[in-house]
Amino acid sequence: MSKTVTGFSKFSKEAKIDWLVENFFDNNESAKRILKTYWNRDQELQELHDEFIENTISNYYLPYGVAPNFKINGRDYVIPMVVEESSVVAAASLVAKFWSARGGFKAEVISTTKIGQVHFMYAGDFQKLKKHFKDIKIDLYKSTETITKNMRKRGGGILDIELRDKTSELENYYQLHVTFETKDSMGANFINSCLETIASEFKNDEIQIVMSILSNYVPECLVRAEVSCDVSDLGENDPQLFATKFEQAVNIANVEAHRAVTHNKGIMNGIDAVVIATGNDFRAIEAGAHAYASRSGKYKSLTNCEVKNGIFKFWIEIPLALGTVGGLTSLHPLSKLSLQMLQNPSARELMEIIAVAGLAQNFAALRALTTTGIQQGHMKMHLSNIIKQLGATEDERAYLINYFSDKQVSHSAVVDEYNKLSK
Numbered sequence: 001m002s003k004t005v006t007g008f009s010k011f012s013k014e015a016k017i018d019w020l021v022e023n024f025f026d027n028n029e030s031a032k033r034i035l036k037t038y039w040n041r042d043q044e045l046q047e048l049h050d051e052f053i054e055n056t057i058s059n060y061y062l063p064y065g066v067a068p069n070f071k072i073n074g075r076d077y078v079i080p081m082v083v084e085e086s087s088v089v090a091a092a093s094l095v096a097k098f099w100s101a102r103g104g105f106k107a108e109v110i111s112t113t114k115i116g117q118v119h120f121m122y123a124g125d126f127q128k129l130k131k132h133f134k135d136i137k138i139d140l141y142k143s144t145e146t147i148t149k150n151m152r153k154r155g156g157g158i159l160d161i162e163l164r165d166k167t168s169e170l171e172n173y174y175q176l177h178v179t180f181e182t183k184d185s186m187g188a189n190f191i192n193s194c195l196e197t198i199a200s201e202f203k204n205d206e207i208q209i210v211m212s213i214l215s216n217y218v219p220e221c222l223v224r225a226e227v228s229c230d231v232s233d234l235g236e237n238d239p240q241l242f243a244t245k246f247e248q249a250v251n252i253a254n255v256e257a258h259r260a261v262t263h264n265k266g267i268m269n270g271i272d273a274v275v276i277a278t279g280n281d282f283r284a285i286e287a288g289a290h291a292y293a294s295r296s297g298k299y300k301s302l303t304n305c306e307v308k309n310g311i312f313k314f315w316i317e318i319p320l321a322l323g324t325v326g327g328l329t330s331l332h333p334l335s336k337l338s339l340q341m342l343q344n345p346s347a348r349e350l351m352e353i354i355a356v357a358g359l360a361q362n363f364a365a366l367r368a369l370t371t372t373g374i375q376q377g378h379m380k381m382h383l384s385n386i387i388k389q390l391g392a393t394e395d396e397r398a399y400l401i402n403y404f405s406d407k408q409v410s411h412s413a414v415v416d417e418y419n420k421l422s423k
């Protein structure tokens with residue numbers, strides 16, 4: 001029996017669930033109940049969420065945590081983080097406190113240029129195309145004036161339109177490479193609207209437009225964050241050995257792609273969590289960050305470390321196209337609240353904060369990996385989860401935590417010890 005459906009998007013939410021449960025859950029009422037458990041009782045709030053996307057049937061919660069004690073450019077912050085992975089927020093909080101006692105994080109925006117492209121095919125004479133572009137360039141700007149009016153008032157707009165010959169890579173392929181300043185907005189809609197208007201102004205019988213779209217590769221929308229201190233101030237038993245191993249860990253990620261991907265994944269644990277909490281597009285950030293990590297032709301670490309003349313220096317450079325106005329940032333009550341928590345930053349300030357969150361996360365991971373290993377912390381959490389699942393009392397819990405403090409944690413070992421206890 002076919003399980004396809006027509007007109008699904010027009011069904012009410014209840015009818016969508018009924019159809020789904022009938023066809024894919026053997027009419028199991030518990031599926032219905034779970035979906036409805038996650039509906040918000042506040043009707044208005046639920047409707048707001050329903051309208052973010054299409055075919056909404058429920059909400060999918062992620063934990064919203066906060067990491068206090070961040071000092072960035074001399075200012076104190078509590079950083080909101082939305083993430084499902086345990087230890088990420090704890091690591092950020094620990095590292096924030098550690099560095100706030102050592103001068104805090106320094107961050108600076110290097111550039112804020114965003115990019116969009118009109119991709120087109122042209123089989124004619126290049127000199128003729130160049131002339132057409134030169135003749136029409138002013139009109140390309142003019143055609144977007146109604147779209148760019150407000151942005152220009154805020155100091156943004158189209159920075160440049162360039163004709164690029166890409167025929168050495170693909171036959172007949174050219175592009176208009178357009179650069180933008182979008183101030184406090186991420187600018188995706190603005191950029192795409194400008195590009196589509198430019199494309200329709202630019203095209204003629206010989207120019208076949210293929211597509212017009214922003215690029216999520218933004219190497220000129222770049223931010224740098226840094227920490228540094230005397231090696232002797234690193235707070236380890238043997239700080240010189242710690243600094244050396246830490247630097248080696250970064251160097252390994254710079255020469256070894258398998259390690260670099262995991263190293264950068266750890267950075268993105270911190271970055272994505274704040275990107276999501278502030279209503280920004282984490283897929284765009286992820287795509288852009290990994291492309292930047294490969295800019296030399298080899299996938300490398302997004303962070304760097306230097307230990308020189310008794311000073312430990314650790315920094316990140318990462319492209320982050322973010323917004324603090326428009327899009328979900330103002331629509332989702334929790335994104336709005338996150339931005340308030342961050343003292344209503346400009347997009348530039350948010351770039352600095354989020355780069356810091358990534359650097360902090362990487363510091364925590366490398367510190368753990370090069371000293372105790374990460375399993376110690378993870379296993380503590382694992383043990384705690386198993387104890388919770390077993391329904392242990394407070395006393396049993398205290399006993400089990402103490403018992404496993406010097407033993408290997410595994411699910412079966414905890415269950416065995418618990419069973420002995422309950423006998």
Ligand code: MEV
Pocket residue numbers: 085262263264265266267269365366369374
């Ligand atoms: C786990 O989510 C992240 C780490 O693997 C990062 C790293 O290895 O650097 C701990």
